[in-house]
Every structure is written in C-alpha cells, then in structure tokens.
Amino acid sequence: MSSATATTPLLAIDDLAVHFSSGGGFLSAPKQTVYAVDGVSFSLAAGETLGLVGESGCGKSTLGRAILRLIEPTRGAIRFEGQDITRFSQSELRPLRRRMQIVFQDPYGSLNPRMTVRAAIGEAMRVHGLVKGPTQEQERVAALLARVGLREDAMSRYPHEFSGGQRQRIGIARALAVEPRFIVADEPVSALDVSIQAQIVNLLLDLQDELGLSYLFVAHDLKVVELMSHRIAVMYLGRIVELLPRQDLAARARHPYTLALQSAVPEVDPKKRKKRILLAGDVPSPIAPPPGCAFHPRCPIAEKGLCDRERPVLRELGPRHQIACHLAEKVAPGGAEHASD
Ligand SMILES: Nc1ncnc2c1ncn2[C@@H]1O[C@H](COP(=O)(O)OP(=O)(O)OP(=O)(O)O)[C@@H](O)[C@H]1O
Ligand SMILES: [Mg+2]
Numbered sequence: 507m508s509s510a511t512a513t514t515p516l517l518a519i520d521d522l523a524v525h526f527s528s529g530g531g532f533l534s535a536p537k538q539t540v541y542a543v544d545g546v547s548f549s550l551a552a553g554e555t556l557g558l559v560g561e562s563g564c565g566k567s568t569l570g571r572a573i574l575r576l577i578e579p580t581r582g583a584i585r586f587e588g589q590d591i592t593r594f595s596q597s598e599l600r601p602l603r604r605r606m607q608i609v610f611q612d613p614y615g616s617l618n619p620r621m622t623v624r625a626a627i628g629e630a631m632r633v634h635g636l637v638k639g640p641t642q643e644q645e646r647v648a649a650l651l652a653r654v655g656l657r658e659d660a661m662s663r664y665p666h667e668f669s670g671g672q673r674q675r676i677g678i679a680r681a682l683a684v685e686p687r688f689i690v691a692d693e694p695v696s697a698l699d700v701s702i703q704a705q706i707v708n709l710l711l712d713l714q715d716e717l718g719l720s721y722l723f724v725a726h727d728l729k730v731v732e733l734m735s736h737r738i739a740v741m742y743l744g745r746i747v748e749l750l751p752r753q754d755l756a757a758r759a760r761h762p763y764t765l766a767l768q769s770a771v772p773e774v775d776p777k778k779r780k781k782r783i784l785l786a787g788d789v790p791s792p793i794a795p796p797p798g799c800a801f802h803p804r805c806p807i808a809e810k811g812l813c814d815r816e817r818p819v820l821r822e823l824g825p826r827h828q829i830a831c832h833l834a835e836k837v838a839p840g841g842a843e844h845a846s847d
C-alpha cells in the first residue's frame with residue numbers, strides 16, 4: 507500500500523471533456539455544441555502546482571470546475587487520491603468536498619455579503635463537522651485569519667469592508683478552513699494591483715510549503731503562472747497544446763502558441779527580449795473549432811495539407827515535456843531564432 511501511495515498521483519485526469527449545448531430553445535438559434543474542454547489529460551503530485559495558462563474562453567475555468575465535479579464532465583475520468591470520482595454521487599462527493607477546494611478571481615462573488623467573516627469561515631468548518639462548539643470555532647477562525655495575514659478584528663466585519671487583496675485573503679482562509687489537499691485557484695490574483703498580486707502569490711506559496719497543498723493555478727498571465735508553478739500547461743481552445751516544467755519554459759518551449767504567449771510578456775532586459783510574435787485573428791469559437799490543429803489558422807508555421815487536416819495529439823517531446831504540434835521538431839526551442847533583433 508505505501509509503495510502504491512508513493513507513486514499514485516494526488517490527481518489524475520484522463521481525456522476529460524466538457525461539452526455544453528447552447529441554443530435550441532423556442533425561437534432561438536439551432537442547438538449547438540460548445541467544446542469548452544475537449545480531451546485533457548494530466549496528473550498532479552502532492553505538493554505540486556500545475557499552472558494553466560491560455561487566452562480568455564479557452565476552457566480554463568470549465569476544466570477547473572469539472573475536476574471538482576462542480577460541472578459534469580461529458581467524457582473522461584478524474585481520479586483523486588487513487589479513487590475514480592468521475593461518477594460519484596453528490597453524497598459520495600460530500601466527504602471529498604473538504605479535500606478539494608476552489609479560490610475564485612473575485613471572492614466577493616462567492617462570499618455572502620450579509621455574513622460576517624467569522625460566520626462565513628465558521629460555516630465551512632461546521633458543515634464538515636470540524637469544530638466542537640462556538641469557542642473552538644472562534645479560536646480556529648482567529649488562527650486562520652492570522653495565518654492569511656488578517657487581524658483578529660476582521661472577524662466581525664463584512665466582505666464589503668475589505669480591499670480586494672484582503673478579500674482574497676478571506677477567500678483563501680475559507681478554502682483552508684476545511685483542511686484541503688488540493689485547491690483550484692482560478693485567476694486568484696488577476697483582478698488585483700501588481701503589488702498586491704505578489705503578496706497573494708507569496709501567501710499561496712508559503713501555505714503550500716507549510717501544508718503540502720497541491721494547486722491547479724489558473725491565469726492568463728504567463729509571468730504570474732511562472733512564479734507559482736512547478737509545471738506549466740498551455741491551453742488552446744479546450745486542449746492542452748504544451749506541458750513542461752517551469753524551468754524549461756524559457757529555453758525549451760516549442761509550440762508556436764506558447765512562443766507567441768511568451769513573446770507578449772514584457773521583458774526589461776533587452777538581451778532576453780524576444781521579437782513579438784503577433785498572432786493573426788482572434789481565438790476561434792469553441793462551437794466550431796477549426797479542423798486539424800485548432801491553432802492552424804493563426805499559426806505562423808502551419809503547413810497546408812497537414813496542420814489543417816490532422817489533429818495533433820499530445821505527445822512526449824523530451825523529459826516531462828509534452829506537445830501537440832506536428833512541426834515541433836522544426837521549431838527552435840524557446841523561440842531562439844527570434845531573440846536577436
Ligand atoms: N454553462 C455554459 N454554457 C455554454 N457555454 C459555456 C458555459 N460555460 C462556459 N462556456 C463556454 O465555454 C468556453 C470556455 O469557457 P471558460 O470560462 O472555461 O474559459 P476561460 O478559459 O476560463 O476564460 P476566462 O479567461 O475568460 O476566464 C467559452 O467559450 C464559454 O463561453
Ligand atoms: Mg475563467
């Protein structure tokens with residue numbers, strides 16, 4: 507058992523898909539399928555952070571929510587702590603809800619405006635039977651608030667009385683109240699000022715060190731994802747197109763989409779600055795994804811007859827490096843050919 511536990515990832519996702527149907531009502535447009543997430547596989551170790559990056563609408567939030575079974579997957583499997591939870595009923599999921607939590611971009615939306623911080627955090631503990639009586643609850647809430655860097659007097663206040671950064675600390679405290687092992691952090695710093703972003707990123711990193719938490723850290727900003735993650739998954743139109751260790755991103759990334767995202771990151775050091783790769787057009791609709799490689803209409807190196815016809819599968823390119831691109835071997839790693847001018 508112990509050797510199996512050592513090698514079993516905390517979380518393993520296999521070919522996960524979420525298709526929504528939209529329209530099809532009386533007088534509305536014909537029924538269409540939105541391929542929001544379309545065949546995603548990865549695993550996550552205890553204490554590891556996988557950063558998930560990609561443009562708006564590529565399916566990051568849908569993926570995060572489907573993993574937590576807050577949205578029903580259309581296809582695929584989710585294994586958590588060695589159990590296949592894909593078809594778990596709500597009552598079977600109940601004990602697991604404690605161990606898998608979510609932190610949102612805007613905690614304001616998820617905090618009840620009429621509940622004090624004390625009540626909101628205490629409620630989460632009570633629902634899961636983690637406290638015996640009000641005195642213990644009070645103590646635990648106070649300890650949690652201290653842990654996330656808020657003063658004890660925050661307890662009796664309401665969400666609207668706090669700044670964005672403080673509210674995010676409350677959101678984190680509430681997620682931690684039930685002692686989770688895995689947290690989906692869905693753009694937790696995207697709405698915050700840069701200086702506040704760094705504080706929240708550091709808080710999440712400290713908590714991971716202390717508690718051995720695993721994160722799926724979602725963001726559209728590659729720089730923030732790099733700060734937080736052990737490995738980085740780049741998503742495009744419902745699929746992972748490249749997955750690699752954080753330290754390999756700068757020099758080894760090869761997917762033309764990853765290189766375009768990288769080239770858009772402002773770089774102070776002119777020697778490290780990459781030529782900006784401008785992508786033609788917008789992200790296509792997940793209602794009618796382009797045939798072949800979904801990225802081909804915007805790809806600077808797409809080949810006719812191949813990329814517009816055959817869908818590339820995610821394959822091993824190097825150690826712990828996966829890519830979904832027919833032409834990966836032809837691309838200079840890290841976009842090196844663009845680095846000079
Ligand atoms: N309930 C739903 N019904 C129909 N379509 C949906 C639903 N939820 C999401 N979508 C669509 O699925 C796609 C993926 O959405 P999702 O919110 O997961 O993207 P995202 O990567 O999180 O974007 P953002 O960066 O803007 O948060 C989008 O095209 C979105 O419009
Ligand atoms: Mg989102």
